[in-house]
Amino acid sequence: MKQDKVQPASPRPVVKPWVRTVLEFGPLILFFTVFMLYRDQNVVLLGREYGGFVLATLVFVPVMIVALLILWRLTGRLAPMQVATLILVTVFGGLTLWLNDPRFLKIKPTIVFSLFAGILATGLLLRRNWLGAVLSEALPMTPEGWRILTIRMTLFFAAMAIGNEIVWRTMSETTWVWFETFGQPILIFAFLMGNAGLFKAHALPEDEAAAKAAAPADSER
Numbered sequence: 001m002k003q004d005k006v007q008p009a010s011p012r013p014v015v016k017p018w019v020r021t022v023l024e025f026g027p028l029i030l031f032f033t034v035f036m037l038y039r040d041q042n043v044v045l046l047g048r049e050y051g052g053f054v055l056a057t058l059v060f061v062p063v064m065i066v067a068l069l070i071l072w073r074l075t076g077r078l079a080p081m082q083v084a085t086l087i088l089v090t091v092f093g094g095l096t097l098w099l100n101d102p103r104f105l106k107i108k109p110t111i112v113f114s115l116f117a118g119i120l121a122t123g124l125l126l127r128r129n130w131l132g133a134v135l136s137e138a139l140p141m142t143p144e145g146w147r148i149l150t151i152r153m154t155l156f157f158a159a160m161a162i163g164n165e166i167v168w169r170t171m172s173e174t175t176w177v178w179f180e181t182f183g184q185p186i187l188i189f190a191f192l193m194g195n196a197g198l199f200k201a202h203a204l205p206e207d208e209a210a211a212k213a214a215a216p217a218d219s220e221r
Contacts, residue, residue: 023070024186028064031181035174036177037094045058053218092105092107102173108181129146143211145201145203146202152198160187
């Protein structure tokens with residue numbers, strides 16, 4: 001009996017870097033801009049008075065939802081952290097607007113970072129390479145490399161969650177907005193750059209990485 005040939009998977013759409021950057025960081029920059037413009041003012045909308053933070057949230061939440069949906073439409077996928085962020089921003093941003101209370105949006109990063117630290121820590125305890133399962137296509141590494149990176153990312157996410165709690169609970173609202181808009185992205189970038197040596201030391205040879213990437217398709221034949 002003649003077997004049907006398995007069609008190769010269609011390549012994922014390529015999104016221009018500047019388009020991805022605008023979609024990922026544009027809503028946050030817009031939030032920062034609106035907050036800085038109205039941080040010392042109160043605006044009345046539909047009979048309710050809102051401060052600059054809540055007004056910026058009112059702009060940020062729908063723009064971020066639309067931006068991530070556009071990114072999903074262009075690429076066909078969203079990273080796990082983007083999905084978690086989308087859900088939590090919708091929930092806690094909505095609570096911020098409904099209750100007119102900035103605290104709900106401020107604790108969102110704490111929950112996101114704690115969630116991923118917990119997931120990675122659970123994977124370590126169960127000896128499961130969950131991080132590699134998500135990122136191995138873009139970053140082929142040895143199992144030991146993934147284990148080390150998972151430990152480091154668990155500690156990093158835990159530290160970020162603690163840092164967010166310290167900033168929003170002990171510092172001014174403006175300081176937290178600066179930290180959320182620029183501080184956290186800079187720290188994440190610095191963390192990734194700091195692990196460049198790990199990526200290089202545990203990178204798979206090109207032929208082995210190509211064979212691993214093709215393995216799922218071969219197993220279906």
